[in-house]
Amino acid sequence: MAKTYVLGIESTAHTFGVGIVSGEGEILANVRRIYKPSHGGIHPREASQFLASKAPEALAEAFKTAGIRPADIAAVAFAQGPGLGPCLRTGATVARSVALTLGKPLYPVNHGVAHIEIGKLLTGCSDPVVLYVAGGNTLITTLAEKRYRILGETLDIAAGNCLDAFGISAGIGPMPSPEEYARRGRELFDMPYRVKGMDVSFSGLLTAAENLLSQGKPLEDVCLSLTETVYSMLTEITERAMAMTGKDSALLVGGLARSMRLREMLETMCVDRGGKLYVVPEEFAGDNGAMIAWLGYLHYRCGRPVDVSESYVKPRMRIDEVEVCWS
Numbered sequence: 001m002a003k004t005y006v007l008g009i010e011s012t013a014h015t016f017g018v019g020i021v022s023g024e025g026e027i028l029a030n031v032r033r034i035y036k037p038s039h040g041g042i043h044p045r046e047a048s049q050f051l052a053s054k055a056p057e058a059l060a061e062a063f064k065t066a067g068i069r070p071a072d073i074a075a076v077a078f079a080q081g082p083g084l085g086p087c088l089r090t091g092a093t094v095a096r097s098v099a100l101t102l103g104k105p106l107y108p109v110n111h112g113v114a115h116i117e118i119g120k121l122l123t124g125c126s127d128p129v130v131l132y133v134a135g136g137n138t139l140i141t142t143l144a145e146k147r148y149r150i151l152g153e154t155l156d157i158a159a160g161n162c163l164d165a166f167g168i169s170a171g172i173g174p175m176p177s178p179e180e181y182a183r184r185g186r187e188l189f190d191m192p193y194r195v196k197g198m199d200v201s202f203s204g205l206l207t208a209a210e211n212l213l214s215q216g217k218p219l220e221d222v223c224l225s226l227t228e229t230v231y232s233m234l235t236e237i238t239e240r241a242m243a244m245t246g247k248d249s250a251l252l253v254g255g256l257a258r259s260m261r262l263r264e265m266l267e268t269m270c271v272d273r274g275g276k277l278y279v280v281p282e283e284f285a286g287d288n289g290a291m292i293a294w295l296g297y298l299h300y301r302c303g304r305p306v307d308v309s310e311s312y313v314k315p316r317m318r319i320d321e322v323e324v325c326w327s
Contacts, residue, residue, distance in 0.1 A: 005066070005073045006300055007098065008293025011091025012083025012111045013136060014042050016051040018062040019289030020073070023297055025121050028066035030283065030290040031058045040168065048086035055094045062289070070102055075305070077296020080108035081317030082137070088313035096308050105305030108312075109295040111287075112137060112319040113148060117298060118291035119253040119280035127249070128278060129241045131266070133234060134254035134286075135160035135174075140198055140241045141319060143327065148319045151241045152198025159230050160256050162202040166209050166226060170219060178223045179259055185224025189217065193229060198237045198244075205229060231262045239269050248275040257285040298326040 003022045010017035014036070020029040033054035035047045063070060078095035081088060092108070099106040116130050129142045129151075138160070139153035157165075164174035172181060192208050194201035209226040213219065238250050250270055256262060257280050270277040284291060302325035 004297065004300070005068055006075045006077060006293045006297040007062070007073045008289045008291070008296050009076070009078040009091045009095045010111070010287050010289045010292045011051050011087050012079050012081070012287060013087055014047055015287040016054050016058055016091065017287060017289030017292070018058045019291065019293035020062055020066040020068070021290060021293040021297055023301075025294070027290045028068070029062040030288055031062045031065065032288060033058050041165070042084065044084040044086045047084065048090045051087055051090045055090070059094075059098070070098070073102065073104060075105045075107055075296055075300045076102075077107040077109050077292050077299065079111045079114070079292050080312075081111060081314035083111060083315060085313065085315045088315060092311060092313050096311060100308060105300070106308060106311055107296045107299040108306055109292055109299060110317055110319055110322045112139075113322050114291040114295040115253040115280070116141070116148065116251070116319075117295050118284050119251050119278070121294060122281050122284060123251065123278040125249055125251050125278040127247060128251040129238060129245060129247050129249070130251045130253060131234060131238045132254045133159045133252070133256035133262075135164055137254065138200065138234075139319070140237050142241065142245055142247065143324060146324045146327065147322065148324065150318070150320050151244070152200070152237050155196070155199050155201045156203040157206070159200075159202060159234060160254070162206045162230060163227065166206055169210055170213055172219070175256070176258065179227050179261060181220050181223040182227045182261070185218070185220040187218070187221040187224070188228060189221065189225040191225050191229040193233065195233050195236055198240050200233050200237060202230065227261060231259070231265050234262065235265045235269050238266060239273065242273060242275060248273070249278060250275065251278045251280070253280045253285070255286045258282050301326055
């Protein structure tokens with residue numbers, strides 16, 4: 001029996017990712033081209049131009065790595081949102097072109113749901129509370145009645161953005177630099193701890209850390225105080241969500257899933273509760289095309305393609321907008 005292959009294109013921010021997966025859950029290719037600004041954070045227009053320039057070579061490399069021809073794929077998927085508008089439009093344009101050229105169905109998918117589903121696929125967990133933390137997103141969710149219900153989220157900036165912004169303003173660069181400096185820290189300073197139910201707030205924490213640095217406090221100690229506070233807040237809301245839902249497993253996904261200290265804190269909490277922590281493999285923690293391809297396959301299985309004329313991007317798309325038709 002012939003295998004079903006799906007092509008996925010990721011372009012929500014700094015990464016142009018191309019993934020190819022099979023319906024059996026095999027990841028045949030996961031190619032990335034990453035935009036790195038010369039200074040400051042991501043410049044959306046510059047990033048989109050970079051992504052567009054790298055698209056042809058990334059596609060070619062993905063098919064070569066997978067060992068299949070473009071005509072062999074059954075469907076094309078792309079990240080519809082959330083993300084930066086110019087970057088999303090770049091990926092959508094490439095995906096539409098491929099789908100039209102090959103005569104294949106097109107599936108716009110949610111970037112956040114893709115992070116969750118690739119995590120579930122690769123760890124084997126089935127019904128966890130999910131902590132999704134990245135540079136642009138921070139939320140706690142679980143699947144209920146065919147949708148990922150948002151139990152809590154950031155009220156301002158994402159956890160990853162908080163740490164990245166501090167690292168850049170401190171002159172050491174974004175993550176993982178703040179966590180690396182934190183390992184040499186010795187003193188913990190009082191920091192704003194903003195947990196409201198299962199929602200969190202990080203902007204005041206970022207300001208406090210920058211103020212401590214301007215007062216001449218040691219960089220390593222400020223990094224230690226900042227990271228410990230951010231991770232403690234994330235651990236608290238995860239535990240609260242597990243208690244509320246009665247679920248005994250947690251899944252950590254998103255770029256910040258690479259953090260060893262965050263993993264350690266969540267693992268301790270889960271063990272204390274008699275539960276288990278699952279963590280998406282590091283290669284698939286950050287933005288990647290394989291997760292888009294896998295979610296595209298799940299949508300393909302539901303049989304609901306979108307006409308190219310209706311394949312809009314949604315920069316502010318939320319995960320609870322998506323009907324989980326494949327569960």
